[in-house]
Amino acid sequence: MTEIEGAQTPAPGSRRPGGRTARTRAAVRDAVLTGLAEHGYPALTVEYVAEHSGVHKTTLYRRWGGLEGLVADALDLAGEDAWAPPDTGSLDGDLRALAREVADSFADPATAAAPTAFVAAAFQSERAADALRAFYAERFGRCEVVVDRAVSRGEAPAGTDAGAVVRSVSAPLFLRLFVTREPVDRALADQAARAALTAVTAGAFVTDSLAADSSGGGSPAAG
């Protein structure tokens, strides 16, 4: 635990805005992730994070404000990874790989625990909800290149709403994981990817075409 203590005296140039060193911040983040996986939110305590990060409780309160700030910062830091979406050479392959990555990561309790705890924390804490919103906006933003490449390859029509497409691939999985509490597997991932691919190819996600069709059979006021 003491190996991290030294990080509280930062080397010149290593301070981030707010005065946290990257090393301390990572140690605290790791303790938060472990704690969320073990105890969930809000059972996780600042004491737990102090004990597992080697950073003193008073420091945690001073720099992060408390449990909400710790969870929000762990999410911010989780969003700074080098993850990149798959690049299989086809939209079919990319959407399938994206969907399977979600299914696989939640099939493993070790990798599922922290993301699940973050989603749960967002119901209890406005700060966690803000951090989760930012995390997923950035993460799905990274995924959009999959659709952009498909458009440039001629696999998807120009004007396709890339953000909606990448969300639609994950949505049936997240619905079952967090709302209907039903099992999720690769067959479901493949079905979600296939449905999205089919809809994309047929132009169902082209924003202009949606606007033109959105009045349906009723009056324009119906929307």
Next chain:
Amino acid sequence: MTEIEGAQTPAPGSRRPGGRTARTRAAVRDAVLTGLAEHGYPALTVEYVAEHSGVHKTTLYRRWGGLEGLVADALDLAGEDAWAPPDTGSLDGDLRALAREVADSFADPATAAAPTAFVAAAFQSERAADALRAFYAERFGRCEVVVDRAVSRGEAPAGTDAGAVVRSVSAPLFLRLFVTREPVDRALADQAARAALTAVTAGAFVTDSLAADSSGGGSPAAG
């Protein structure tokens, strides 16, 4: 408050398994829903439910076991309503109406609060999670008739996975409501319905065709 007390002395034939009268149970359910909307889970207390239902705290503990049991029973009872899916005469209209109903109900804080609290409670309580799973299984089961009717009208291919279709219509909305924490509106509902309709029409939800295609470009072992 005392008007409900009389319900604790049930009329002959009105007792449910477990000794609850329907009237007491409904009063308790209403108090749980109000409390979840006001305070959320797990801030809701048995004391609150006692005060707002007029049923004594010791009775609540004896019959429902505590907060988890109260929440689970409120969900069970919510699933016993007479709700039926839309029947507009076309799959397009039905899927759009389904999606809009979800978007509209969560756009109104008054109708959104209790369902949101149930979803949140499922992260904290295994009993609530079981009740939520049963609620949505039954609710989506009722929706499947929309797809069955489309198949019989020739709008959807035989073998369409009705359960997957009705979930795929709601999934992009629930993803944004509870995971990515992004806004949900009728335009998004229409997009979700249109994507699902397009995928259904093209056979993307036909179970047999999915199985035949699931190996993609890789080896059969990839799945």
